[in-house]
Amino acid sequence: MTRADILVVDDTPQxxxxxxxxxxxxxYLVRQALSGKMAMTAIQAVPPDLILLDIMMPEMDGYSFCxxxxxxxxxxxxxxxxxxxLTDGSDKAKAxxxxxxxxxxxxxxxEEVLARVRNQLALVxxxxxxxxxxxxxxxxxxxxxxxLEIANRELYREILERKMLQSQLLEQxxxxxxxxxxxxxFFIDRTRQALSAMQADANAQFAVLFLDCDxxxxxxxxxxxxxxxxxxxxxxxxxxxxxxxxxTLARLGGDEFTVLLTETADSTSVIQTANQMxxxxxxxxxxxxxxxxxTASIGVAIGNVKYSQPEHLLRxxxxxxxxxxASGKERYQVFDPILHQNALKRLQLEIDLRKALYQQELIVHxxxxxxxxxxxxxxxxxxxxxxxxxxxxxxxGVFIPIAEETGLIAQIGHWxxxxxxxxxxxxxxxxxxxxLTMSVNLSARQLAQADLVEQIDQILAETQLDPQYLKxxxxxxxxxxxxxxxxxxLQALRKRQIQLSIDDFGTGYSSLSYLHSFPVNTLKIxxxxxxxMGEHSDDLGLVPLIINIxxxxxxxxxxxxxxxxNQLNHLRALNCDFGQGFFFFKPLEADKISPLLTSIAHxxxxxxxxxx
Numbered sequence: 113m114t115r116a117d118i119l120v121v122d123d124t125p126q127x128x129x130x131x132x133x134x135x136x137x138x139x140y141l142v143r144q145a146l147s148g149k150m151a152m153t154a155i156q157a158v159p160p161d162l163i164l165l166d167i168m169m170p171e172m173d174g175y176s177f178c179x180x181x182x183x184x185x186x187x188x189x190x191x192x193x194x195x196x197x198l199t200d201g202s203d204k205a206k207a208x209x210x211x212x213x214x215x216x217x218x219x220x221x222x223e224e225v226l227a228r229v230r231n232q233l234a235l236v237x238x239x240x241x242x243x244x245x246x247x248x249x250x251x252x253x254x255x256x257x258x259x260l261e262i263a264n265r266e267l268y269r270e271i272l273e274r275k276m277l278q279s280q281l282l283e284q285x286x287x288x289x290x291x292x293x294x295x296x297x298f299f300i301d302r303t304r305q306a307l308s309a310m311q312a313d314a315n316a317q318f319a320v321l322f323l324d325c326d327x328x329x330x331x332x333x334x335x336x337x338x339x340x341x342x343x344x345x346x347x348x349x350x351x352x353x354x355x356x357x358x359x360t361l362a363r364l365g366g367d368e369f370t371v372l373l374t375e376t377a378d379s380t381s382v383i384q385t386a387n388q389m390x391x392x393x394x395x396x397x398x399x400x401x402x403x404x405x406x407t408a409s410i411g412v413a414i415g416n417v418k419y420s421q422p423e424h425l426l427r428x429x430x431x432x433x434x435x436x437x438a439s440g441k442e443r444y445q446v447f448d449p450i451l452h453q454n455a456l457k458r459l460q461l462e463i464d465l466r467k468a469l470y471q472q473e474l475i476v477h478x479x480x481x482x483x484x485x486x487x488x489x490x491x492x493x494x495x496x497x498x499x500x501x502x503x504x505x506x507x508x509g510v511f512i513p514i515a516e517e518t519g520l521i522a523q524i525g526h527w528x529x530x531x532x533x534x535x536x537x538x539x540x541x542x543x544x545x546x547x548l549t550m551s552v553n554l555s556a557r558q559l560a561q562a563d564l565v566e567q568i569d570q571i572l573a574e575t576q577l578d579p580q581y582l583k584x585x586x587x588x589x590x591x592x593x594x595x596x597x598x599x600x601x602l603q604a605l606r607k608r609q610i611q612l613s614i615d616d617f618g619t620g621y622s623s624l625s626y627l628h629s630f631p632v633n634t635l636k637i638x639x640x641x642x643x644x645m646g647e648h649s650d651d652l653g654l655v656p657l658i659i660n661i662x663x664x665x666x667x668x669x670x671x672x673x674x675x676x677x678n679q680l681n682h683l684r685a686l687n688c689d690f691g692q693g694f695f696f697f698k699p700l701e702a703d704k705i706s707p708l709l710t711s712i713a714h715x716x717x718x719x720x721x722x723x724x
Contacts, residue, residue, distance in 0.1 A: 115141045116233050119160035121151040121177070122195065123169045131164060134222050135229070148172030152180070159187060162232055164225075167196040167207070175210050182211035191232045195220060199338055223292060245270070288363045290341055291348035299362035299370050303422035306374050310415055318415040319382045321371040322429035323351075323389060326407045326441045328367040339399055343406065346397045354392045355385070370426065379414075386410050386444040393442075409436040410444035462514050464500065469523060473499050476531045477699035480708070481551065481670060481692045484684050489708070491549035491583070493692060494532035495699045496524060521555045526567060528552060533575040533582060535702055540581075543709045551583040551613060556590035560597070565604045572608075583611040583634070591630065599629055606631040613670070617658060635662040639673025639693070645682055652682060659686050 118140050120131045125146070132142045143160065145151035148169060154160075163181075167174035174194060181187045191213040196203065204215050213235075214228050249267060256262070286298040294302075306318040325347070332340040348363060351371075355361055360372035373385060389410060396403035411433030413425045428447040436445035468474055478492040498506040515521040529552050536550040558564055572579055584605065591598045591614075602612055613634040637658055644653050655671075662669045671683050674693030683691060700708075 115139060116162065117141045117143070117158065117160045118162045118164065118229070119143045119145060119151060119154055120164045121145045121148065121169070121174075122164075122166040123147060124166070127166070127195070130222075131225065134226065138226060140229075148174075148177040148180075151177065155181070155187060155190075159190060161190070161236060162229060163190055163192045164229075165192050165194055165212075167194055167198060167203070175206060178207075178210045178212060191236060193228055193232060195225075221292070224289065227289070291345050291363050293348050293352070293369075294360065294362040296362065296364045299360065299364070299372065300422045300426075302360050302372055303425055306372065306415060307419060307422060307425075309374075310417060314417070316374075317378060318372065318374045320413045320415070320425045320429045321373070321382070321386060321389065321444075322411040322413070322426065322433045323369040323371070323408050324410075324433050324437070325367040326409055326437065328406065331404060331406065335399075335402075335404070339404070342399045343397055343404055346399065347392075347406075350392045350397075351389060354388050359385070364426075370429070382412055382414065382446075383444070386412060390442065390444065407442040409433050409441050411436060411447060412444055413447045458514065461506075461511065462518055465498070465511055465514060465518075465520060468498055468500070469520070469527070473501065474524065474527065475499055475701070476528055476535070477701055478532075478535070478705050479692050479699040480697040480705075481549075481690050482696050484671075484680070484688050484691045489548065490690060491551060492536075492705070493551040493585070493699075494528055494535075494553070496528045497699075516555065516557065519557060522557045522561060525553070525555045525558045526571075529554075529568070530571050530575070533571055533577045536581060537575045537577045539705065539709055540577075542706065546578075546581070549581050549583050549611065550577075551585050553615065554584045554586050554590070556587070556593055559586065559590050559601060560594060564601060568605070568610070569608075580609040580611070583613055585613045585615040585636065587615050588617065595629070602630050602632075616672075632667060634668045634670055634690075636670045636672055637688075642671050642673045642679055642683075642693070643675075645679055652686070655682075655688075656686050659688055663687070 118135055120128055120135070120142060122128050122131070123146055128144045128146070132144055135142045143154055145154055148171060151163070151165075165174045165177060169177075172180075174196070178192050178194075181190065181192065188211075192211065193214040193216060194207040194212045195216050195218060196207070197218040198204075199217055207215050213232055216225060216228060249270075252266075286295060286301075287293065288295045303318075303320060306316075310316040310318065328340070328343075331343060344363070344367060347367075347369070348361075351361055351369060355371065356375070358375045360374075362370050362372075364370055371385065371389070373382060390408060393406060393408050396405045398404075411429040411431065413429035413432060415425065419425055432445045432447040435448075436443050439445065475497050477495045477497050479495060480489055481491045481493060482488065483490045496508065496512075498508075498511050500506045512521070515524055532550050532552050536548070539548070540546060561567070572582070586598075591602075605612060611633045612631060613636055614632055615636050616638040617635045635658060637655060641653055641655050641658070645651065645655060659669050668689040670690040670692065671679075671688050672692055674680055674683065674691045674695045676695060679693075680691065680695060697708075
């Protein structure tokens with residue numbers, strides 16, 4: 113077999129020697145050139161099969177050299193792999209723009225260079241083979257014109273065989289290009305072998321550990337993806353040094369690593385291994401002259417005869433890992449079957465929630481808001497409820513987090529806003545009372561929508577509700593997640609005379625500085641502060657302070673979760689403006705509000721007649 117001829121072009125002799133030695137050991141014929149001019153001379157003498165080309169060279173850089181090469185018909189087909197310390201995306205883009213076939217960043221890994229060289233030479237060989245095959249097929253077609261149908265079937269069969277061969281070659285790629293560790297396909301195959309061994313021998317033991325870095329996205333976003341990749345390589349190296357050689361360590365993708373224990377997989381060894389992996393993250397990673405700290409969470413799935421697929425072990429270890437993150441991160445969690453059951457229930461609930469939006473299973477309850485000094489009804493808060501066809505009334509604490517996680521909260525919030533405005537307009541028509549307001553919660557995802565103001569304008573126009581009777585409630589975190597964008601949206605809403613309220617005040621950022629920047633009308637004291645108020649005036653917690661701050665800033669105050677006469681007495685003494693809670697009314701269905709409004713209207717008429 114003819115040896116492939118490779119020309120290495122680099123103005124650094126050390127790089128030339130290193131690449132020449134490793135490529136020669138692999139059986140390639142290697143030629144060297146210290147400059148573009150020398151390389152052109154060598155190519156004119158004998159065109160190589162492949163060129164490894166440095167970018168930064170005197171006289172003629174790699175880009176110019178490649179352009180010159182590609183401009184000539186006799187050398188245009190020679191594949192060029194760029195070798196460069198330039199890591200900017202534009203540099204790579206330029207390399208491919210001038211005709212480069214591949215790009216390897218310096219300092220390079222010899223295994224990576226060899227893999228990419230093999231790949232390019234394989235592509236060249238495949239192209240040559242394709243050309244030869246095409247010529248052969250053309251001859252056969254000419255020779256067998258009368259047997260066209262048979263020839264077409266043969267051609268189709270050969271094309272399928274080539275596709276199958278390409279698919280097999282892809283499947284043979286079993287290692288991660290970045291870290292050099294085994295990849296998902298390799299790990300799945302090894303786990304499948306462990307399952308087979310357990311089926312053959314009930315005493316066989318194995319375990320899968322699933323590691324995910326905590327807040328890895330922060331590293332990528334703040335330091336860049338190049339540093340992120342370096343961190344992944346460093347993590348792979350440290351884990352490999354930490355673990356026993358018999359352990360299978362793989363990178364699934366992203367910042368996810370997996371470990372397969374088969375030699376010693378009893379519970380003690382598994383926990384010991386998990387702790388060793390966590391300990392590997394206690395020291396910072398030194399990258400580009402800076403110390404990068406990061407932690408990890410680990411999920412553990414113990415192999416047993418109930419498992420039939422390796423993917424199921426990965427799934428359960430993954431769920432256990434997320435449970436570890438939910439418990440505070442930087443720890444391990446052994447899989448409990450109840451995690452899978454809860455995940456299935458959550459998934460089914462998500463599916464049902466999507467259906468509920470179209471099957472009109474969501475309803476709105478309205479909790480009256482009362483004026484504390486007078487006891488008068490001043491408005492309502494709209495609260496969404498889900499009447500599940502099988503489970504009955506589902507708590508908002510169950511389905512709202514799912515809605516927020518899946519993005520359905522924006523659609524639900526839009527629907528609640530429309531229903532509430534329409535209902536308020538209907539009550540106004542029934543009672544001719546124009547003093548009541550409707551408070552509607554606005555989610556962080558809704559606040560982030562570019563067309564939020566237009567949506568609200570459209571709803572108010574359709575329902576014919578005067579904007580001054582609408583009060584939108586937002587949490588501190590929803591505002592501060594994108595304060596600059598939120599400020600412009602809130603200013604636009606206030607120009608429309610829509611009232612604004614901070615919900616659950618004191619439980620979020622607990623920063624008073626933002627209150628000066630946003631046009632807020634009302635602060636709502638979270639129910640947790642109300643429930644903590646004691647019987648005596650010196651045991652009221654932060655409630656007096658919040659009320660005092662709000663009043664000094666020209667805002668009204670609404671207390672949530674009032675349940676006792678004692679709480680009401682304290683709030684009245686503190687000059688709290690409004691209140692809501694079970695002490696007054698529970699959230700009510702719309703048809704139960706109408707009689708309440710009628711009763712209030714009759715009392716008002718009676719008071720007027722008495723005064724006359």
